[in-house]
Amino acid sequence: MSDPREVLDRLSSVRGLRGSALVSAADGLVVADSLMTGVDGRALAALAASLAIRLRRTVEAAGRRPPAFLQLQAAGGAVLAAPCGPDLVLVAIATTEANVGLARLEMLEAARRLG
Amino acid sequence: MADDIRAMTAQLAADPASLVFLELGEALRQRGQLDAAYKVARTGLARYPDLARAHDLCARILCDRREPDRAFEEWVTALELDPGLAAAHKGLGFLYYQAGDLASAERHLELAASGDPADSGVRAALERVRSRQPMAEAGAVPAPEAGSIGPAEAAGVPAAEGGPAPPADAAPELDGREPGGIERSVVAELEQGTGALLLVDANGLRLGGRLRAPDGADVSDPVAALLAGASREAARTARLLALGEWTHLAVECPDAHLVLAATKEGGVLLALRGPDAPMGRLARFAERAAVVAARWLEAAG
Amino acid sequence: MRSVEPWVAAPLETFLAESSARLTLLMTASGQVIAQHGFTRSLDVMTAAALGAGIVASTEALAQMIDAPRFVSLVHQGARQHVFLSGFETPRGRWIGLVVFDGESTTGLVQLFFDRLVQELAAAAPPAAPAPRALPQDFEKDLDQSLRALFGR
Numbered sequence: 001m002s003d004p005r006e007v008l009d010r011l012s013s014v015r016g017l018r019g020s021a022l023v024s025a026a027d028g029l030v031v032a033d034s035l036m037t038g039v040d041g042r043a044l045a046a047l048a049a050s051l052a053i054r055l056r057r058t059v060e061a062a063g064r065r066p067p068a069f070l071q072l073q074a075a076g077g078a079v080l081a082a083p084c085g086p087d088l089v090l091v092a093i094a095t096t097e098a099n100v101g102l103a104r105l106e107m108l109e110a111a112r113r114l115g
Numbered sequence: 116m117a118d119d120i121r122a123m124t125a126q127l128a129a130d131p132a133s134l135v136f137l138e139l140g141e142a143l144r145q146r147g148q149l150d151a152a153y154k155v156a157r158t159g160l161a162r163y164p165d166l167a168r169a170h171d172l173c174a175r176i177l178c179d180r181r182e183p184d185r186a187f188e189e190w191v192t193a194l195e196l197d198p199g200l201a202a203a204h205k206g207l208g209f210l211y212y213q214a215g216d217l218a219s220a221e222r223h224l225e226l227a228a229s230g231d232p233a234d235s236g237v238r239a240a241l242e243r244v245r246s247r248q249p250m251a252e253a254g255a256v257p258a259p260e261a262g263s264i265g266p267a268e269a270a271g272v273p274a275a276e277g278g279p280a281p282p283a284d285a286a287p288e289l290d291g292r293e294p295g296g297i298e299r300s301v302v303a304e305l306e307q308g309t310g311a312l313l314l315v316d317a318n319g320l321r322l323g324g325r326l327r328a329p330d331g332a333d334v335s336d337p338v339a340a341l342l343a344g345a346s347r348e349a350a351r352t353a354r355l356l357a358l359g360e361w362t363h364l365a366v367e368c369p370d371a372h373l374v375l376a377a378t379k380e381g382g383v384l385l386a387l388r389g390p391d392a393p394m395g396r397l398a399r400f401a402e403r404a405a406v407v408a409a410r411w412l413e414a415a416g
Numbered sequence: 417m418r419s420v421e422p423w424v425a426a427p428l429e430t431f432l433a434e435s436s437a438r439l440t441l442l443m444t445a446s447g448q449v450i451a452q453h454g455f456t457r458s459l460d461v462m463t464a465a466a467l468g469a470g471i472v473a474s475t476e477a478l479a480q481m482i483d484a485p486r487f488v489s490l491v492h493q494g495a496r497q498h499v500f501l502s503g504f505e506t507p508r509g510r511w512i513g514l515v516v517f518d519g520e521s522t523t524g525l526v527q528l529f530f531d532r533l534v535q536e537l538a539a540a541a542p543p544a545a546p547a548p549r550a551l552p553q554d555f556e557k558d559l560d561q562s563l564r565a566l567f568g569r
Binding site: 040043044047048050051054055057058059061062063064065066067068069070071072073074075076077078079093 | 326328337341345348351352358359360361362365367368369370373
């Protein structure tokens with residue numbers, strides 16, 4: 001299993017990501033984070049984990065397998081999430097200039113190593 | 116045929132501007148030499164970007180290469196250049212048929228038939244599509260059967276060796292370049308409930324469309340109830356993280372791609388496609404479909 | 417949602433809407449109830465308040481024993497429902513929040529919005545009026561008034 005810090009440091013090099021965190025999926029509590037100043041890590045962790053839980057329930061009700069990647073797109077940026085097994089979620093917050101495609105690839109790879 | 120190909124190749128080599136690339140590309144495609152066919156077609160297209168038949172040739176090759184999204188783009192471009200090109204209508208008819216959008220398939224095949232009334236292949240394809248329509252209206256869109264019509268067969272042209280494989284996950288309505296294409300396709304899905312589009316209000320009640328599980332079970336109502344919570348959660352997350360209004364939520368699953376798009380008054384539209392559907396385009400489609408859905412709802416009263 | 421103190425209502429409504437809490441109780445450190453949501457019987461409110469205040473007091477005693485700073489909050493994780501307890505300072509003295517939540521929320525969300533509730537209460541509290549002298553004959557009247565405010569009777 002990879003070191004969470006390494007994973008977060010690697011993610012922080014992706015253009016446009018303001019921060020990332022490894023979060024306990026059930027509680028929405030931060031396990032590790034790497035955040036720019038001004039990013040509320042606790043809020044990011046709690047809200048993103050809660051969103052991931054809801055979407056998982058929705059997808060399962062539709063008879064599909066649990067999500068591997070989520071992107072909440074808003075006018076001012078995006079929240080990205082990649083579940084790492086049943087217990088952890090890797091989350092990130094991105095600006096509108098972020099390279100979401102690269103972030104997605106990095107997060108999926110990280111989720112594979114952490115899960 | 117090999118001699119023909121040699122002759123045409125020589126002709127093209129002697130005169131790179133020759134339109135023989137169209138015949139050569141088609142001949143190579145029919146022999147299953149798709150890489151060579153594609154190279155010939157792309158080279159010809161670079162010289163003649165406004166030649167509708169060149170785009171049609173590319174589309175057929177892309178279909179055979181199992182790249183339905185790009186094939187769709189090429190046929191749409193072909194129709195922009197030549198709205199009456201029967202072959203392009205046939206190709207789009209095939210892709211819509213594969214995607215389960217029988218109404219759009221029928222429309223394009225009718226246009227193909229009116230452009231070439233003598234084409235028996237198109238008439239046969241049209242009959243096949245029409246025979247499936249009652250099942251679609253009942254809400255059960257059957258999976259394309261083995262040996263389903265392919266664009267080459269619809270065009271009355273023998274399939275390439277090995278036969279063209281149906282596109283793995285055709286989702287032609289993802290591209291909005293066909294005039295009115297998205298509007299018609301979305302309204303059809305909302306009204307007929309083909310199983311891949313669901314419109315829900317802020318209270319978790321279904322407004323239109325239908326969602327089916329892989330086993331065919333109608334899961335519209337339980338999913339609608341959960342979607343309302345997901346929509347509220349999305350709005351709250353975006354608000355509290357100072358990201359402004361949320362526009363869409365893309366969900367990538369191993370066996371499906373889903374996009375939730377915000378609609379007016381806290382509602383949400385869910386678009387579901389197979390895992391091969393390009394997520395970026397599905398997101399654009401869902402956002403545009405949400406606008407169409409709002410208009411449809413207003414018109415419905 | 418019912419509150420003895422009107423200025424508590426708005427911050428508490430916001431907390432309830434955001435946290436999806438099932439039951440919420442705000443009380444003084446001695447167990448006097450300030451506001452409640454979700455309880456249907458006054459007996460349950462008083463019992464929960466007494467127990468909650470007792471748990472927080474025990475936890476604070478434990479912290480003193482091990483020479484640790486006061487614990488900020490504690491969470492009891494249940495099979496289907498969970499309890500969050502936290503003491504916090506207000507312009508009116510030390511209060512305690514007791515929140516019961518289920519799968520509709522998470523510990524992270526409850527903590528996040530509870531912290532915001534604490535900030536909003538601090539901002540909303542009006543200047544304290546001088547405390548009236550507490551008389552034994554007033555106690556029951558005060559209790560009745562509080563219960564009527566909390567249950568709308």
